Amino acid sequence: MSHQIHFQPDNVKIIVEEGDNLLTAAANAGVYIHAYCGGDGVCGKCKVKIDQGEDGVTGPPPGPDGFRMACQCSVSGDLVVSVPDVVKKDGQSLKRKPKTTRAISARTMSELVGDWHLDPPVEKRFLTLDPPSINDNTPDLQRLLRAIRKGCYDCVEPTFDHPQLLQELPFVLREKNWEVTVLMLRGKRSEEPDRIIAVEAGNTTDRLYGLAVDIGTTTVCGMLLDLNTGQIMAESTAYNDQIRYGEDVISRIIYSQRPGGLAKLQEQVVRTINKVIEAVCKSVIISPSDISYIMAAGNTVMSQLLLAINPKYLREAPYVPTSSQMPLTRAASIGVYAHPSVRLFLYPSVASYVGGDIVAGVHACQMHKSPALTLFIDIGTNGEIVVGNQDWMACAACSAGPAFEGGGIKHGMRANTGAIENFHIHPETLEPMIVTIDQAKPCGICGSGLISIVSELLEAGVIDQQGKFIRSLEHSRIREGKDGHEYVLAWGKDSMNGDDIVINEVDLDNLIRAKGAMYAGYLTLLESVGMTFTDLDRVILAGNFGAYIDLERAICIGLLPDIDRERFYYLGNASLTGCQISLVDIGRFRERGDVGRLMTNMELSENPRFMEHYMAALFLPHTDMSLFPTVKATLERL
Numbered sequence: 001m002s003h004q005i006h007f008q009p010d011n012v013k014i015i016v017e018e019g020d021n022l023l024t025a026a027a028n029a030g031v032y033i034h035a036y037c038g039g040d041g042v043c044g045k046c047k048v049k050i051d052q053g054e055d056g057v058t059g060p061p062p063g064p065d066g067f068r069m070a071c072q073c074s075v076s077g078d079l080v081v082s083v084p085d086v087v088k089k090d091g092q093s094l095k096r097k098p099k100t101t102r103a104i105s106a107r108t109m110s111e112l113v114g115d116w117h118l119d120p121p122v123e124k125r126f127l128t129l130d131p132p133s134i135n136d137n138t139p140d141l142q143r144l145l146r147a148i149r150k151g152c153y154d155c156v157e158p159t160f161d162h163p164q165l166l167q168e169l170p171f172v173l174r175e176k177n178w179e180v181t182v183l184m185l186r187g188k189r190s191e192e193p194d195r196i197i198a199v200e201a202g203n204t205t206d207r208l209y210g211l212a213v214d215i216g217t218t219t220v221c222g223m224l225l226d227l228n229t230g231q232i233m234a235e236s237t238a239y240n241d242q243i244r245y246g247e248d249v250i251s252r253i254i255y256s257q258r259p260g261g262l263a264k265l266q267e268q269v270v271r272t273i274n275k276v277i278e279a280v281c282k283s284v285i286i287s288p289s290d291i292s293y294i295m296a297a298g299n300t301v302m303s304q305l306l307l308a309i310n311p312k313y314l315r316e317a318p319y320v321p322t323s324s325q326m327p328l329t330r331a332a333s334i335g336v337y338a339h340p341s342v343r344l345f346l347y348p349s350v351a352s353y354v355g356g357d358i359v360a361g362v363h364a365c366q367m368h369k370s371p372a373l374t375l376f377i378d379i380g381t382n383g384e385i386v387v388g389n390q391d392w393m394a395c396a397a398c399s400a401g402p403a404f405e406g407g408g409i410k411h412g413m414r415a416n417t418g419a420i421e422n423f424h425i426h427p428e429t430l431e432p433m434i435v436t437i438d439q440a441k442p443c444g445i446c447g448s449g450l451i452s453i454v455s456e457l458l459e460a461g462v463i464d465q466q467g468k469f470i471r472s473l474e475h476s477r478i479r480e481g482k483d484g485h486e487y488v489l490a491w492g493k494d495s496m497n498g499d500d501i502v503i504n505e506v507d508l509d510n511l512i513r514a515k516g517a518m519y520a521g522y523l524t525l526l527e528s529v530g531m532t533f534t535d536l537d538r539v540i541l542a543g544n545f546g547a548y549i550d551l552e553r554a555i556c557i558g559l560l561p562d563i564d565r566e567r568f569y570y571l572g573n574a575s576l577t578g579c580q581i582s583l584v585d586i587g588r589f590r591e592r593g594d595v596g597r598l599m600t601n602m603e604l605s606e607n608p609r610f611m612e613h614y615m616a617a618l619f620l621p622h623t624d625m626s627l628f629p630t631v632k633a634t635l636e637r638l
Helices: 022-028 140-150 163-175 241-245 249-256 261-284 300-306 356-365 447-459 505-528 544-548 551-556 574-584 592-598 608-616 629-637
Strands: 002-008 012-017 047-052 079-082 122-128 179-185 195-201 209-215 219-226 231-239 291-298 343-346 374-378 382-388 393-399 419-425 432-436 478-481 484-490 501-504 538-542 568-572 599-601
Touching: 002 022, 012 022, 022 079, 022 419, 022 432, 122 140, 122 291, 140 163, 140 179, 163 195, 209 261, 209 300, 209 356, 209 574, 219 261, 219 574, 231 241, 231 261, 241 249, 241 261, 249 261, 249 300, 261 300, 291 300, 291 356, 291 574, 300 356, 356 374, 356 382, 356 568, 356 574, 356 592, 374 505, 374 574, 382 505, 393 505, 419 447, 419 484, 432 484, 447 484, 447 501, 447 505, 447 551, 447 629, 484 505, 501 505, 505 608, 538 574, 551 629, 568 574, 592 599
Parallel strands: 002 079, 209 291, 291 343, 374 538, 393 599, 538 568
Antiparallel strands: 002 012, 047 079, 122 179, 179 195, 209 219, 219 231, 374 382, 382 393, 419 432, 478 484, 484 501
């Protein structure tokens, strides 16, 4: 259920969902409320008064003065909320205009991904076989095949390809008096025969689960699906354990060339996938052996490392993958927790640095079926870009680094409890408004928080367009630190771990490099096909942190192009969504080949214009302010 909050005296209205936190709602609306404990309820600064709709607030009752702490209030109805002005020591009120904020995820995902049908690539068939007799001593396998044909399935006789099935078959058939469930893997093409991959005693048709996996450079995400209903049963995310051997794909390729390095990297990513499997299975109380199929996607380096394919030549010109199509693999054979029969499918890659994760994302949003000229962006450690439509697609990759996922930032972290995800700063007092995930004490900064912080510091005049702190400012939160000047987001007494949470000039530089690489990639790819940003019908943003990114702030720092905001769409973890759709609907899955055939890769590292655009983008938002007219106008008004 949705509710409206009307913030006064700013006269700002926002629609929120039932149970949303009031402080978070204010931050999302661009309304400043002094709060520096992240929403933990200990600083006592986020005082507001409910003018109308007292019954629409859940939380502690108001104090004697009629004020409540916004961070402790949940919304359960329409509200009119008064936010007191910040007052200087001399009693003078400090007014602050609310910031324009805009979420990319305003439109439904169905607008991009369309419909899919419940028709998974694996199915279970319960069969009752006629037991053998002296008059009918047909071999067990042929008896099974006869029962399958008798089951009114108008199909080519299924195949099987593993001797273990025959080793187990006579005992499984007799365990439940010739009642068995056959697990069938359907052909990757409609004309291919189905394949018997397992036979289970009794009726196990109620246990048919699939796992969608996004194998990211920094994180591995998993989604457990009930393939009988299409329902999402559980989700889990874990840091890719390969990260200890390098934060980016180049570092890991280099490590793989050491003695035993390739085996170690495979072991670590399999270990991470197993953590995800254990987590999702535990949450719904099933065994990993109940998972019948795994659909996975990762960039080309991650895919090759998972299968222990040496990635040496991926980083050497002319940047050639071992194969674009990965073989259908028995998950257990590489150490993944699964029944020995379970297959693991990896989405195909296009090039060394445009992998199956991007093919899965483009597949999910149906670019290959749409006439709309689209720029598809996946912002992550290895940023990938696709431009085109149903007639053609060009793609490229650029190494943005791990800044957007918390890497390379002093207090960077993944989007977990206590991560600063939203930030405002008062332009006169320079005091912060901090909102953390789960309204806990702050312990670090996630990607969306990093973008918010840099954008706010820039617009408040705390940093300049080169990402340097203004040295003339005198404020207790701005100080010289071990890594240059820094701004204290939260004092140690207010943080979860007792340390001051800061952002420093090294962090700012890492962010500027990351966003500069992404923007240079967009510009170079568009130029290579004779286009500019104004030619685009839409921009689709994929990536884990994009769910919480504020569009205006991302444009302010130069991460996204300054074009009509209505052209932006958010798809979320597009790689995982592509795997989910393919797990549920084999018809959509069989279209995946159309995507790869349309995509032509372009190597940005070989294009001299990329470095020119990159150097020009090492500025907030850019050295050429004509590319960012709305940001230019905002900064000139300050």
